[in-house]
Amino acid sequence: MSIVPKETIEVTAQSIGINNLSPDAALALAPDVEYRLREIMQEAIKCMRHSKRNLLTTEDVDSALRLRNVEPIYGFASGSGDPLRFRRALGHRDLFYVDDKDVDFKDVIEAPLPKAPLDCSVVCHWLAIEGVQPAIPENAPVEVIRAPSETKLPEQKEDGLPVDIRLPVKHVLSRELQLYFDKITELVVSRSDSVLFKEALASLATDSGLHPLVPYFTCFIADEVSHGLSNFPLLFALMRLVWSLLQNPHIHIEPYLHQLMPSVVTCLVAKRLGNRLADNHWELRDFTATVVASICKRFSHVYNNLQTRLTKTLLHAFLDPKRAITQHYGAIQGLAALGPNVVRLLVVPNLETYLRLLEPEMLLEKQKNEMKRHEAWRVYGALLSAAGQSIYDRLKMFPSMPSPPASTVWKTNFRIIHSCSANLLEEQPPAEKIGNDGALVPLSNNSSDMETDKDPAALGDSSAGRSSPKDIRESHSERRQKRDQLEKRILRTPALLNQAWKDDLDSGRLLLLLFELFGESIFPFIPSPEMAFFL
Secondary structure, eight states: OOSSOHHHHHHHHHHTTOOOOOHHHHHHHHHHHHHHHHHHHHHHHHHHHHTTOSSOOHHHHHHHHHHTTOOOOOSOOSTTOOOOOEEEOTTOSSOEEEOOOOOOHHHHHHSOOOOOOOOOOOOOOOSOBTTBOOOOTTSOOGGGOOOOOTTOOOEEOTTSOEEOOOOOOOOOOOHHHHHHHHHHHHHHHHOTTSHHHHHHHHHHHHOSSOGGGHHHHHHHHHHHHHHOTTOHHHHHHHHHHHHHHHHOTTOOOGGGHHHHHHHHHHHHHOSOOOSSTTOOHHHHHHHHHHHHHHHHHHHTTTSTTHHHHHHHHHHHHHHOTTSOHHHHHHHHHHHHHTOHHHIIIIIGGGHHHHHHHHHHHHOTTTOOOHHHHHHHHHHHHHHHHHHHHHHHHHHTTSOOOOOOOSOOEEOOSSSOEEOSOHHHHTTSOTTEEEOTTSSEEEOOSOGGGOOOOOOHHHHOOGGGGOOOHHHHHHHHHHHHHHHHHHHHHHHTHHHHHHHHTSTTTOHHHHHHHHHHHHGGGGGGGSOHHHHHHHO
């Protein structure tokens, strides 16, 4: 049974001029009409899905009719936004039609034309920097800048309103600045190892009238870095140029950091810098890391997300196993230059996994390529240095720790031999000294029990070594004072140990982790008092 009633077929037939259609013919045509409608609706649903929508509209039905070479339905488009108003036809209970308003052609012809709508768009660019207009495509070119004549009247629109024409600011470089820029770029490209280039860098770091050249220098650096990655002297000279510009207190370089940072980061984490084996790209990466740290320290208050974005970039380069070893080295040096806290929070948690992957590259049995083995040892040294600086900075947070014994007296074949001067011996308790087996050796106050080699020339006159009772009392007083201080510091050791293993400092666990990863190589980064304290 068809869902299309025969009455719909009869009404459709009457609309095209067939008035004598029999009920049996209308009933027979209903299934065929239903089949055609289903096909059209399926096409309309396809159009809806291709449009990434979940609501079927009249435009989808019109598109389906066009695909079937059927004339679309007019007057039912939903693009106008106005709701359709249906009215019931007189004499018909279930027949409705759209009430179209009659429009007089005379009213349409005499109506004024509406204003043409303008396309809305937003474009950001530098109109002027420090009162100087940069030469960029968004600003008016110099050719159209003309000074208005004194007799010229303001232009007027068609509606009679005056138009005030304001010319853009002209960016003019003096002849001296042009010569200065050309000379600096020439030195950077071809004479970066000359004495004159060093003097030029000093001039860039101190001169106060170089701000108009900053946009030109930034464009020059970006272009040369992008095209000269195989030229090691050029890259090093460009980074030295960036450093000099950063050191100049008279230059406002903040608006140009978005152009400088890609070039600087490229010289830090690029896969290959230079094309010769003699090119010391390690030194270039170390210097570039210093430049990056200087930029973050100086401008992090201006750009709040500068260090965050840079840290994410370097951490991604460090943790990506598909990157080259040289790229890992640059990322490690960059993170280490950002501070010990960055190393402790981002590098140290990944040390164990990374060293497990790096170890095969360091062994001669597994890596026969000497250059790759050298690169792996370079990365290992960078990790050791970064981790050492991190633990050293962590240990500085403690108060003064009890120092190890400053002097010792060892038992030998002779009775006693002094290993340090008498001043250092005074710090020890008077009746106890440390023996070679680690035990305290009691000493007699009687001088006859001690056998020392006495040099008459060194001792001089016996009267010269005599001390007055006042000096002896002062010496005993100072000795007792030093002993009391040492006892107080030793009594504080349990409190310091508890503080060292707290969760907020975690210095004990950090030192233990680094010792497990690097062994005794981490010890040179730990001061002697802290080393004796933890041991």
